[in-house]
Amino acid sequence: MKLFNQTLSRRTFLRQNSMAGLGVAMAGSSLAKPFEIRNISAEKPAILGGPSAWAEHKWPAWPIWDKENDEKLVLEVLRSGVWSRADMVTRFEKEWAEALGAKRSLAVVNGTNALVTTINQMDIKAGDEVLVPPYTFIATVSSILSNGAMPVFVDIDPETFQIDPAKIEAKITSRTKAIMPVHILGLPADMDRIMAIAKKHNLLVIEDACQAHLAEYDNKKVGTIGDAGCFSFQNSKNLPIGEGGAVVSNNDKFMDKCFSYTNFGNPYGTAVGAVGTGSVMQGTKLRFTEYQAAIGIAQLKRLDAQTTVRNDNANYLKSLIKDIPGITPYKLYDKVTRGAYHLFPFRYNKEGFKGLSREDFLTALRAEGIPCSSGYATLNTQPYLKDTFDSKNYRKSYPKEMLDINAYNERNKCPLNDKLCKEEAVWFTQNMLLGSKTDMQDIASAIEKINKNADKVKTLGKK
Structure with a gap:
């Protein structure tokens, strides 16, 4: 599944990570590290020469093998x-x-x-x-x-x-x-x-x-x-x-x-x-x-405990970033009683970051040691659809008007999805949610310090 752009592919990220300890994905009590005093959000963003919030190689490795x-x-x-x-x-x-x-x-x-x-x-x-x-x-x-x-x-x-x-x-x-x-x-x-x-x-x-x-x-x-x-x-x-x-x-x-x-x-x-x-x-x-x-069978033994940790950390991270201007975390439907959090998503609004583009925001966040992605491209407009409609089997199975790709695209417009894919979506991968509460704080603080210095980061991107 293609999640990251060419700057940092998900598979490359997972491959490069070193094992942070097999116990990192188990019960919540074994995950917690002592809260650090460091006030990351008050620091200069790493992309502007400040210290990074975290180091990529410290995120929990995936998959875990005991x-x-x-x-x-x-x-x-x-x-x-x-x-x-x-x-x-x-x-x-x-x-x-x-x-x-x-x-x-x-x-x-x-x-x-x-x-x-x-x-x-x-x-x-x-x-x-x-x-x-x-x-x-x-x-x-x-x-x-x-x-x-x-x-x-x-x-x-x-x-x-x-x-x-x-x-x-x-x-x-x-x-x-x-x-x-x-x-x-x-x-x-x-x-x-x-x-x-x-x-x-x-x-x-x-x-x-x-x-x-x-x-x-x-x-x-x-x-x-x-x-x-x-x-x-x-x-x-x-x-x-x-x-x-x-x-x-x-x-x-x-x-x-x-x-x-x-x-x-x-x-x-x-x-x-x-x-x-x-x-x-x-x-x-x-x-x-x-x-x-x-x-x-081996992986299934720890899935339930890992899912609990992901839920706890997702809820905590959501609470930390929900009030940062320009950040809108996912919403769960009222009857959702548990998430899997294969990915942790939020919507990014550049107006809350003084016009800083999503691409530049992601670059600044990666400089903090926080792996992140803009997620999917628009699926309903890609060339594979025309290629399929032009095939012999489809031409024999459907009337010509149904296979007109321009008419099909018009019938299948999804403007809200277009905006989400092209402007708003940001993802973190599930293994990051197997970290500690301090790790979640570091993610939130990294976003906050980029927000506070968005004008300077934006200027950097224009040089």
């Missing part, structure tokens, strides 16, 4: 010679389902293919439309296109960064088959309103929870509220395995079909037929491996 406790299971799998899907994958699926309070879980090669599988087995194909927010990673939309369906973009609520339920019904047509809310950044979407709209119009709900491990809406884990949920275990995710994903649902028949689809279409469970008699549906090969499952 050699003493994590490697035993992985080594057992490696030495067994049973590496393709077997008992360990089944164990991981059971533990992941239990962690979510879901009936079933199916592990696959990545979160993208969890989405592809779900859409496919919900029989969403060529000619169908799926409503989706534009503020998400491209995998959300590519999974729709991979099945031959048409993404229809619904603008976001900039306060929450989520799809705006108030704008959904206006986008429903006779072709609409599903709504795909994305719990982007690990913050839950407004599921009550989305589910009510889906019920009213007889639509399916597919939750893209790829960034939202253990996040909760109304005390229910996201990914378990709609008809199905999809998760990612890519290396940056809160449950990192390197690559991996999962489909979750309480519908046994649907999950059996998903299993069959990811295993060459071979019959499974309630699917008709028997193994060895041939495939019962068109399928593909998306099977998880035993050593991936062993890594996932």
